[in-house]
Amino acid sequence: MSANTRGAPQMPPAPNKEDAVATWNYLEAGIDRVMLHLEHGIDMHTYMGVYTAVHDFCTSQKAVGLGMSSGASIGSGNHRGAHLLGEELYRKLSDYLTKHLHQVLQEARTHSNEALLAFYIKEWNRYTNAAKYIHHLFRYLNRHWVKREMDEGKRNIYDVYTLHLVQWREELFKNISDKVMDAVLMLVEKQRNGETIDHSQIKQVVESYVSLGLDESDPTRSTLDIYRYHFENPFLAATAKYYENESKQFFTENSVVEYMKKAETRLDEEKDRVDMFLHPDILHALQKTCEKVLISDHATLLRDEFQVLLENDREQDMARMYGLLQRIPEGLEPLRQRFETHVRKAGLNAIEKVASENPEKLEPKIYVDALLEVHTQYSGLVTRAFREEAEFTRSLDNACKEFVNRNEICKSGSNKSPELLAKYTDVLLRKSSTGIEEAELEGTLARIMIVFKYIEDKDVFQKFYSRMLARRLVHSNSSSDDAETSMISKLKEACGFEYTNKLQRMFQDMQISKDLNNSYREHCDSLESNKAILDSQYSILGTGFWPLQAPNTNFSPPGEINEEIERFTRFYKNKHEGRKLTWLWQLCKGELKAGYCKSSKMPYTFQVSMYQMAILLLFNEKDVHSYDDIAAATLLSQEVLDQALAILVKAKILLVSPEGKPESGSELRLNFDFKSKKIRVNLNLGGAKESKQEEVETNKTIEEDRKLLIQSAIVRIMKARKQMKHMQLVSETINQIKARFVPKVPDIKKCIEILLDKEYLERLEDDDLGYLA
Template identity: 35%
Template sequence: MSLKPRNVDFGQTWGVLQETVKGVITLADVPRATWNDRFSDVYSLCVAYPEPLADRLYNETKIFLSKHVDELWIRVRSQGENNLLQSYYGAWKQYSQAELIYGTSSTNANDCQEQMEIGELGLDIWKRNMLEPLKKPLVSILLDEIQADRIGGGQPTTSDIVCGVIESFVAVEAYKLKGELDMYQEIFENPFLEASGDFYAREASDLLQLSDVTHYMERVTWRLGQEDIRAKKILHHSSIPKVRICCEQKMVAAHVVWLHAEAELMIEQERKRDLSLLYPLLKTLTNGLGPLVQKLTKHITQKGLEAIGTLQSDNCHIQFVESMLDVHNKYTKLIEEVFKRDQVFVGALDKACAAVVNNRSQNRQPARAPELLAKYCDSLLKKSAKGISEIEIEDKLTKSITVFKYVDDKDIFQKFYARMLAKRLIHQQSQSMDAEEAMIDRLKQTCGYEFTNKLHRMFTDMSVSMDLNTKFLKTLRDNDNDNSNQLGIGFIVYVLQAGAWPLSLPPSPGPFHVPQQLEKSIQSFEKFYHGQFNGRKLTWLHHLCQGELKFNYLKKSYLVTVQTYQMALLLLFEQCDKLPCRDAAVSLRLAPDQLVKHAASLVDCKILKRNDNDDDNAAGELDEDTVLVLNFDYYNKRTKFRVTGALQRDAPHETEATHRSVDDDRKLYLQAAIVRIMKSRKLLRHNQLVQEVLGQSKVTFAPSIGMIKKCIEALIDKQYIERTPNSADEYSYVA
C-alpha cells in the first residue's frame, strides 16, 4: 500500500467501509484481511488529494451510528416494558463491545477541539439516542428489582442484567476527565439512595414496633451486611459507602437516643452480646460512642468503689490492690471482647480506675491508695510472705504496677515505699534482693530514674556497708597481736547516707547509754571509720538497731532477736532478777515512757513479768513504778524467734509524719520548678506559669492551685521573682 496522498472516490470507498463498520458494531465476523484493507481505506480518505476527507468520514460515521442506535432503540421499545431491562442490556452488550477506534484528522484546530474520538462519539450517541429516552422506565424497573431482592432476602434473578444496565450508566461517560459519574449519579444513584432511605426508614419503624433492642440490632446488622454485599455486586464502587451511610442514618442515627437509653441497661447488666452488636452500629456515627463511653466509665467506677468497699481489716492493703486488679482485668477482657480494644474505651477504663484508686473518703483527707499499695509491695517482699512461690511474688509485683500507674500522688507512694524498704534492708527482712531490685526497675521504667534515685542509693549503701564490715574485721585481725582487739561478739554496722534514707532521729531526749558489752565494738568501729574517711561524722541510730541474744538461764536455750533498747534492758538482768522501770530508765538514760513501751513488748511475750500477784500479771498497763522480774519459767516451742518492737509497728503518727514530709517536699519541688520556668522564660503571666508548673509536676503528683499560689508568694518574699509594674497578674525573674 502506498502512503502517498492520492485522489479518492469517497462514495465508493465509504460504501465499502460502511459495510465493515456495520459488521463491527453488530459483532459480525470480519476477516482479518478485510479489516486491514479497511484501515488502508480510512488512511486514504484522511490524506486524500487534493483535499483530506477526514471530516466527511467523521460525519458519515456519526450519521451511521445515530441511525444504528435509533434502530436499536426501536427494537428495544418493541419488546415491551416487561422485557425492557433484558432487551436494553442485550443491545448495550452488543454495542459496547464494538471496536470503533479510528478517529479524526481534521486540519481545523477548532474542529479538533469539538470533535470526539470515534469510540467516545459512539458512547455519546448511545447516551443521547438510547439512554436519555429510556432512563425513567429503566431506573424504575431497576429500583423495583432491587426492592424485590431486599424483600425476598435473596439475590435477584436478573442480577447480571441489573449490574450490566447500571454499569452502562457509568460507561457512557467514563471517557470524561471530569464529572465522569455525573450522569450515573443523576439518573440512578440519587433515586436509588432516596428509595433505599425510604425502605430503611419503614423497616426500622416496623422493627421497633415488633421487636426488642436485641432483635432490632441483629436485624440492622444483618441488613447492613446484605446491603454491603448487594452494593459491591451491582453498584459502582463510589456508591458503596453512600449506601451504608444511608442505612446507618435511617436505622441507627434516627433512633440513636433510644439506643443510648437501652445501652445503660446493657452496661449495667454487662450484656456482652448486645454491646457487641451495639458498638459497630454506633462507631460510625458522629459522637455515637460518646454516651456509651460515659456510661461505661461510670459503671466501672461504681463497680470499682464497691469492690474496694470499706477497708478496715489488717489485710486491707491486699484487699485493695487485688480487688482493683480484679476490676481492671475483668473490664479489660470486656473491652477486648466487645469493643475490640478501641482506644476510646481503653481510655474510659483508665479514667474509671484512676477515679477509684484516687478516691478520697473525705475531701480533706489524702487518698489511701499510695500507702496501701506500698504496704502491699512490702507484704510481698518481706520474709513473712509465706505460702507464695518466687514466681507468684514476681507476678503479683508486676501486676501491682498496673495499680501504681493510676496513682496520682506517686510521691506519697515513694515516701511510704522508701520507709518500708529501709526497714526491710536494715532488719534483713527482704525475701529476695533480686526481687527488690526488679521492683525498683519497674518503678524506674514507669516514672524515670529521678523517682528511684534514692532507692538505688539505699542499695548502694548496703553493698558498701558489707564491704566496709569485711574490711573492719580484717583490720581487727591484722592489728590483733594479743587478742586484745577481739570484740567477743558478732558486730555489723550499716553506714547510711542521711540524704538517701528516710530515717527518723532517736526518740529519747538525751544520749542513750550503750550497754557495756557494745561499747568496745562501737569505739573500735568509730576509730576504724575515721581512719578511713577523714571529716565524716557518724550518728548512731540505736532505735533502728537490733541484736541477737542467747538465753542460757532457762531449761533450754533460746536465740532471740530484739531491738537495741530491749537488748539493753535485758542485759541489765545479768546483774539482778528484778528491776523497777524507773531505775532501768535512769541506767539506760531513756525517758520513762520510752522504756515502758519497750518493756511492754517483753512483758507481752512473757520473757519478763510484773512483780505483782499471779492473778494480776496480765492486768493493767506498765508505768515507771512497775517492777520487772525475769521469768524463769518462760517456755516457747520455737528456739529462735523475734520480739516485735513498739517502734517497728506502723503507728498512725508515722503515717501523718510521712504525709507532712511529702507536703514539705512538694513545696520545695514546686518552688524549684517555678524558678526553673521563670529563669528560662524571664516574663510570664500567672495562668501560664500555673499551667507549666502543672505540666512539670504531673508525673509524680497533682498539686492544687492553692499550693502553687503559696509557692509563688513564697518566692516573691524570697526575691526570686517579682510582680511586674504594669500588671499584678504578671511575674518577672529576678536575676
C-alpha cells in the first residue's frame, strides 16, 4: 500500500456503522479506488476504513434501505441478521463486478487483433491485481459468511478473489475469448513466418486462461478445462492447418531430404515455443499434432526415399529420417525390412564377387574378410544412423545370417562357411602367420567371432577347428598359447562349456605330455648303460578327446626308432598300468642328418615324416633299393608308400630308374649330388593331400555325429515327456539342436524311425509316440 494518492478520487467520510446504505456507498467508492486507480496506490487510512466498513456492514444490527423495513431490529445475539447482511454484501459486490465488466467488454469490442490482445492483457493484469486487494479487504466476509455457505455445500459461492475470476469468465471472457484467440494465433503465425513478436503477450494470455479453470464441484480446486477448450484446442487445430499447407507447398518445390531438414527444424521450433510462452501441458499434444502433419501424412514419401539414401551411403540423411519416423507408431518397421533386404543383397553380391575373382580356389581370408567388410559397414550404420536400436540390430543379424549361410560359395556345400572360417582361424593361429602383433591378433580373433555368431552349423566349425587345433598342438605349430586359450574362451562364452570341453582337454593332454617327457628324460639319465640315443618327444593324447584316427596302413618302424619306442613304452606302462598305447605314425616326424652329399661342406638336415625316415634309413645299408624291397621292409600300403616316395624323388633326394613314377619294379638310389640352398630341408610336405582327405573324413563324421545328436535329443525329450505327437516331437527337437546346427525335418523323421526299430520309442494312437524305458 502507498500513501501517495495523487490522481485518485477522494474517499467519502467514514459512514455510520448502523447505516448499511451509507456503508455500501463507502465500500463502493473504495472498490472503485482499488479497481480503477490502484496504480496511484492506497493509503493505510483508506485501507483500514474499507476493511472496517466491511466488518461493520456484516455485523450491523439494522438494515436500512436494504430491502427491510427501516429501523427493524434483527435481534441481538441472533446470527441470522449478520447472515442476511453477509449475503447482501456478497450480492452487491457481484453486481458491481458485473457492471464493471460490462463496461470493459464494451471497450474491448472497439479493439481487434494485436490491439485487442494488448487491451485484454492490460485489463486482466489490472483486474486481477485489484482482485487480490479486494480479497484482503473482504477478509471478514470470506472468513464468516462465505466459509459457512461453502461448508454447507452451497453452489456458486466463492471466496472474493475467486468471485472476481468467475465474473471475468462469465461476463467478459466468454464474449471475447474467440477474438482474443484469433489475435494470439495471428501473432504465432507471424512468428512461424519468421517475424519477431512480443511472445510475453501470449504467455500472459495463457496464464489468464489457466487461472480461469475453476472446478465447479469444488471452487477450492482449479482445472485446465478452460485453457484446453479455449486455448489448446484452437492452437492445435491452427497448428495442424498451418503445417498442412506449408508441407504441401514445400514438397512441390523441394526434395525429400530438404523437407526432412525443414520438418526437423519445425519440430524443434514448436518445442522451443512451449518453453517460451505456452503451458507445459500442451507439449505432448502439440508434438503429436506436428508429428502427424509433418511426418505421418508424408511417411510413404519418406520411406520411398530410404532405398536411395541406402544405395548412396547418405548416412546423415538416414539418421535424420530415422529421427523423424521413430516419432510415429510403426514408423520404422518398413525401413527395417528394406534395410534387411539391402544388407542381405550387399552380402550376397560381395561373396559372388570374390567367388568370380577366385574361381579355382578361394582363400579363407578373402572369404571371411568379404563377410566382415559388409557387416562392419552396416553395423556402423546401425550405430551411427539408427542409434543402435535393437530392432535395426535384429534386422542386421537376420540379413547377416542369410548371406553367411546361403551364398554363392555355400551352394557347393552348406558346410563351406564354418569350414572356411575354421581354416582362416587356423592360418592366424599357426606359426607361419608372421608379421601379426599380439594385440592385432586378438582383434582379428574377436572379428572372427562376429562371423561365428551368424553361422548356423556351429558343429561343422567345431569339427574342423578341433582337427586343426590338434595338428597345431601335435606339431608344436601354435603361434601363441595365449592366443589359443583366448580363442577357446571366446568359443566357450558363445556356445557353452560342452562345446569347448574337448578342446580344453587337448590342451591339458599337452601339458601332461610335457611333464611326462621330463620324467622320461630323468629316467633315461638314471640308466647310465642305456641312455637314450635319440632326442625324442612324446605326446600322449586321450582317445576320446582328440579328433585323430589310427594309421590307415601297417608300418614297421626302423630299428633305431623301434628300440627307443620300446624303451618309452616300458616306462609308460610301468607308470600307468592297464593303458594301451596306439602309435599315430602318420603324425610322427623327425630330423635326419645327411653327411653323404658331395656338394655340401656341412651336412644337410632333412625334416621328414616317420614314413620318410623309415625309407631313408634303409639307405644306410646300401645305396640302391628296389621299390618292392622298401615296401617289404616298411610294410607301408602302396598309397602311403607312393606318397612318401613321390616327395623324396621330387626333391631329388632319391633318383628312380627307369625314370618316372616309383612303382613295383623300379629301383631307387641315393643322389650323392643332391644340392640345396638351405641347410635345413623340409621334406614333410604331405599336408595338402592330407587336408583334402581330412576334409572328406571330417564331413563324413559330421553327418554321423549329427544323427547321434538328433537321436539323443529325441530320447531326452521323450524320456521327460513320456508321450508326444509326432510333429510336436520334431518341432521340440529342432528347438533343442538349432544352437549347434539346423536339423532337416527328413533327418529327424529318419532318426525317429531308427529309435522305433531299436525299441526306444513306440507308436500309439492318433499319431502319438510313447517312450519305452
